[in-house]
Every structure is written in C-alpha cells, then in structure tokens.
Amino acid sequence: MRQITIRNEYKALLLCFFFLNATQALAADSDKLIATYTKELSKKVVAWRRDIHQHPELGNRETRTAKLVSEHLRSLGMEVQTEVAHTGVVGLLKGGKAGPVVALRADMDALPVTERVDIPFASKVRTSYNGKEVGVMHACGHDVHTAVLMGVAEVLHAMRDELQGSVKFIFQPAEEGPPAGEEGGAKLMIKEGVLAKPRPEVIFGLHTFPAPPGVIGYRKGGTLAAADSFKITVTGAQTHGARPWAGNDPIVVASQIVMGLQMIPSRQLDSTLVPTIISIGSIHGGLRSNIIPDTVEMEGTIRTLDTTVREDVLQRIHTTATNIAASAGAKAQVNILPYAPVTYNDPELTERMLPSLRRVAGKGLTEVRPLTPSEDFSFYQEKIPGLYFFLGVNKEGVGPEEAASNHSPLFYVNEDVLPLGVKALSTLVVDYLKQ
Numbered sequence: 001m002r003q004i005t006i007r008n009e010y011k012a013l014l015l016c017f018f019f020l021n022a023t024q025a026l027a028a029d030s031d032k033l034i035a036t037y038t039k040e041l042s043k044k045v046v047a048w049r050r051d052i053h054q055h056p057e058l059g060n061r062e063t064r065t066a067k068l069v070s071e072h073l074r075s076l077g078m079e080v081q082t083e084v085a086h087t088g089v090v091g092l093l094k095g096g097k098a099g100p101v102v103a104l105r106a107d108m109d110a111l112p113v114t115e116r117v118d119i120p121f122a123s124k125v126r127t128s129y130n131g132k133e134v135g136v137m138h139a140c141g142h143d144v145h146t147a148v149l150m151g152v153a154e155v156l157h158a159m160r161d162e163l164q165g166s167v168k169f170i171f172q173p174a175e176e177g178p179p180a181g182e183e184g185g186a187k188l189m190i191k192e193g194v195l196a197k198p199r200p201e202v203i204f205g206l207h208t209f210p211a212p213p214g215v216i217g218y219r220k221g222g223t224l225a226a227a228d229s230f231k232i233t234v235t236g237a238q239t240h241g242a243r244p245w246a247g248n249d250p251i252v253v254a255s256q257i258v259m260g261l262q263m264i265p266s267r268q269l270d271s272t273l274v275p276t277i278i279s280i281g282s283i284h285g286g287l288r289s290n291i292i293p294d295t296v297e298m299e300g301t302i303r304t305l306d307t308t309v310r311e312d313v314l315q316r317i318h319t320t321a322t323n324i325a326a327s328a329g330a331k332a333q334v335n336i337l338p339y340a341p342v343t344y345n346d347p348e349l350t351e352r353m354l355p356s357l358r359r360v361a362g363k364g365l366t367e368v369r370p371l372t373p374s375e376d377f378s379f380y381q382e383k384i385p386g387l388y389f390f391l392g393v394n395k396e397g398v399g400p401e402e403a404a405s406n407h408s409p410l411f412y413v414n415e416d417v418l419p420l421g422v423k424a425l426s427t428l429v430v431d432y433l434k435q
Contacts (some may be wrong), residue, residue: 027431030159031359034426040190043420044154049147049418054121056110056136056143058129059174060086060184065108065146069171072116072150076157078169085188086178089171093156095163095433102199102429103168103384105186105377106149107175113137116409130180132248139411141208141393146171148206150278150415150423155426165318165433168200175329175376177339186340195383202349202427203386205377206421210403213417216361216424217368218389221349222274224343225303227374228309232257232321234285234296236330241290251285253330254296258283261300262322268316274305277372304371305342343378346385353387354433360424363390373406387428391421 048068055064066087073080073091079089085110114135115123125136138144153169170189178184182189211217234254258280265276278300285296302317304310318334325332358365362400368390377388393413394403404410 022106030430030433033159034423038419038422040110041151041154044152045147045418046415049143050121050148052143052146053138054140056123056125058209059109060178060182062087062108064174084192087173088189090194091169092166094291095165097164099165099433100201101166101168101198101396103170103430105170105205106145107172108140108146108177109174110136113139113409117412130144140406144208144413151422152425163433166256167429170194186376202382203380205388206391208393209390209414210394210400210405212394213392213414214364215366215392216357216364216389218369220347221347222305222342223345224375225305225372225412227339228302231299231335238294239292241292247292248330249292250296250330253325253328257321257324260324264316277303305370340374340376341378342383343375343388345387349385350387353428356427393417
C-alpha cells in the first residue's frame with residue numbers, strides 16, 4: 001500500500017512539474033509572438049496617436065475618432081457596434097477556441113485645454129465649451145489609450161486562432177464627463193448594454209501618468225478616488241455694507257462654511273484609514289464693495305478612497321453647511337453631483353495578473369500609493385472584477401515631480417512607451433484566457 005501511495009505522489013509531482021513547464025513554455029511562446037507583432041505595428045500605433053492628438057474631440061463629440069477606430073476594427077473582421085453611448089465603439093474578437101470573454105477599455109475624449117507643447121502635431125483645434133471659445137487638447141493621454149488599444153486589437157487578431165475565448169474592445173466617449181444636460185461615459189455605456197451579450201468575466205485598462213518610461217504602476221483595492229462635486233448656495237439678506245446688522249451677511253457665513261468643511265477630513269475622520277479631500281474651487285457673491293449681497297454660491301470637489309467614508313463625508317458636508325448657516329440665521333442649500341465611485345482593483349484578479357505585468361515591465365513594475373484623481377472605469381468595476389494600471393510616459397531622465405501633470409497644457413507623452421502599453425494589455429488578455 002505504501003509503495004502504491006509513493007508512486008501516486010511521484011506521479012502527481014511529475015504531472016505538476018510537467019504542467020508548470022508546459023505553462024511557462026506557452027507563456028514564453030505567447031510573449032515572443034506579442035513582442036514580434038507589437039514591434040511590427042509600433043509605427044502604426046504612433047501614427048494613430050499623433051493623428052488623434054492633432055484632431056482632439058470633447059466628450060460625446062468624438063465622431064472622427066470613432067470613425068477611425070471602427071474602420072480599423074472592421075478591417076480586422078470584428079463584429080463592430082457604433083454610436084454606443086453617443087459615439088462609443090465596441091468590437092468583438094472571437095478566439096479560435098472556446099473560453100470566457102475579457103473586456104478592454106480605452107477612453108477617447110479630450111479636454112477644453114489650449115495646448116502649449118512644442119510638437120509638430122500639436123492641437124490647433126478650438127471649439128465652444130459651456131458658452132466659451134476654448135482650445136481642445138488630449139491633455140490626459142486618451143489619445144494614447146485609444147491608439148494603444150487599436151494596436152492591441154491588431155496583435156490579438158493576429159493571435160486569434162490560439163485565443164481560448166473572446167475579447168471585447170470598448171472605446172468609450174466622455175470619460176471626462178458629458179456636456180451639460182447630457183448623459184455619457186462609462187455609466188451610459190453600461191446602461192446601453194456594453195457588459196452584456198456576451199458578458200465579460202473581467203475588464204482591463206491602462207492610464208498614462210507622469211512617471212519614468214518603462215514604469216507600470218499598479219495597486220490592489222482602492223486605487224483612484226471617488227469624485228463628487230457639490231454646490232452650496234448661502235442665502236442671507238442684502239443690506240448696505242456700512243450697516244451689516246440691518247441684513248444677514250452670506251459672505252461671512254460662506255467663509256465659515258469653507259473653514260467648517262476643512263474640519264471634516266482633518267478633525268472628524270480617522271486619518272489613518274484613507275485620505276479624503278474637500279476642496280472649494282469657486283466662490284461668487286456680490287457686485288459692489290459697499291453692498292452685502294443676498295446670496296453666495298460656492299462649488300467644490302470631494303475625493304474619497306472608500307465607499308463607506310464617501311457616504312459619511314457627503315452627509316457631513318450637508319450637516320456642516322446647513323448647521324453653520326442656521327446658527328447665523330441664514331440658509332444653505334447643498335447639492336451633491338456624483339461623478340464616479342472609487343476605482344477599485346479586485347485584489348484577487350490583481351494578484352493573479354501580477355506575473356504577467358512583471359514579465360512585461362520587469363523591474364519597472366511598481367506598486368503605487370492611492371491616487372486622488374478619479375476615473376469612470378470604476379463603473380465597470382462595480383459590475384465585474386477589473387484591473388486598472390498606469391503607464392509612465394515621461395521623457396527619459398525626467399522625474400515625476402518635474403513633469404507636467406495630466407490636464408496640464410504642457411502634458412507630454414514619450415511615444416517610446418506606447419509598445420509597452422500594447423504588450424501589457426495583450427499579455428494580460430492572453431494569460432487570463434489561458435488560465
């Protein structure tokens with residue numbers, strides 16, 4: 001009996017050894033193919049990026065970009081849907097073998113920013129935004145995201161016979177938010193069925209960020225902050241500036257509310273848990289130096305990295321503003337405008353895919369701290385497990401503290417890193433489907 005048991009254990013060890021070696025061999029073969037195909041099309045990816053960068057379009061208006069994307073996907077023989085959530089494009093690549101569905105997402109919209117980067121393909125586009133004439137620029141790297149995913153589509157198409165499942169390519173409009181009065185972005189994509197028929201098991205995406213070239217940043221759990229904006233209207237009673245007691249000064253009340261709101265993250269929340277930010281971006285009230293006005297309006301943003309903390313903060317903002325106003329005999333109306341929940345990388349999925357990212361980035365794979373910008377990729381992650389990671393795009397030798405940040409008119413992308421983005425997303429898909 002003991003001899004049989006030892007033989008069985010020996011067989012099990014041999015099978016395990018064989019499986020590990022076979023898996024490593026398959027990964028090595030796939031990596032070589034991905035590297036070869038990526039190298040062959042790297043000039044195309046750069047050309048797509050430059051074309052998109054030179055012709056940026058604001059949210060829900062990405063018609064030219066969508067046409068470029070849809071024509072490319074159709075040239076690869078994919079099933080393609082257009083006009084999803086206004087200008088979104090969805091392509092489905094069916095692999096040669098049965099298996100699950102993996103989704104990949106890129107955002108296509110630009111920002112109302114006038115470009116100041118000295119490059120031959122700089123944007124000269126101008127348009128109207130909120131009633132004002134503005135420049136338009138890909139100041140957040142969405143041109144990179146779109147071009148990289150177009151490249152991934154071509155790489156995986158070339159490998160389709162070996163894919164053990166299908167890939168859904170989601171090119172999304174209006175990540176930066178739709179125009180006033182319109183729906184848009186990831187939320188509308190989901191509403192219009194992008195995560196159905198077929199339903200993906202997981203979703204992957206990347207974002208450019210100011211870090212050295214070759215760096216891929218990741219984080220498990222809460223990675224990018226939830227973002228909510230708010231508007232507070234303080235109503236008092238207008239009077240002469242020389243007789244403040246004859247009215248009720250909403251400017252003084254508003255200033256007290258500003259300071260009171262800063263007490264929430266600094267004194268009311270456990271600062272050892274997750275960072276929280278409440279910032280006032282604008283205050284408007286009054287017309288003359290000697291007239292105390294009736295009303296003051298202020299607007300701001302809230303950034304949180306935990307769902308429970310987010311709900312608590314929103315309630316505290318309402319309580320703080322209304323109580324401070326009431327204590328002065330004034331009134332405060334608080335309107336919260338949600339944008340996106342926390343971008344939450346599924347810990348199990350992230351751990352599972354780290355070897356894939358490590359093979360691509362090597363020593364460039366870096367665990368990052370929580371980041372306070374936000375991303376509507378989080379809406380997909382509320383429905384299915386997702387992994388969102390970061391691609392360093394600085395010039396060689398330029399550190400994070402020296403580079404212009406996303407949304408700056410000086411935001412610069414080192415195009416040498418585009419192939420790394422293509423390889424990273426392609427490798428994640430191939431490895432996940434093999435597993």
